[in-house]
Amino acid sequence: MSRRSGFTEPTLRYYERVGLLGVVDRDPASGHRRYEEGTVGRVMALACLRSSGMTVDGMREYVELLGRGDEAAEELQELFTERAGQLAAEIARLRLRHEYLDLKARRWQARLDGDHAAETAAVERIKKILREL
Structure with missing residues (x-):
């Protein structure tokens, strides 16, 4: 098991x-x-x-x-609806964190490549993400 x-x-x-x-x-x-x-x-x-x-x-x-069986159906529905909402919010936060990490990698790649414009764009998006978190 x-x-x-x-x-x-x-x-x-x-x-x-x-x-x-x-x-x-x-x-x-x-x-x-x-x-x-x-x-x-x-x-x-x-x-x-x-x-x-x-x-x-x-x-x-x-x-x-x-x-409690069927008499608890409404409460069960509420329990799962609430947890599903919490999970959706957590997924949204994880997506932002994933984007943050991806942008950090791109920022440093841009630095290695000498691409100032790409580095600046990544930094600006990173700042926005940090405000959202």
């Missing part, structure tokens, strides 16, 4: 302990955890949520709401 989900074994044990996974059966002979299909689906959903930047508290809220 660790390889499949990307979570470390201690993280999986922690998620089990704090109630995110429910009861995970053990192999009676070895004591190893045996993840049923439903639990595998939950682990994979949590992996997706975690990779999107959702906190453990957010994942707890998700699991709680999920347990």
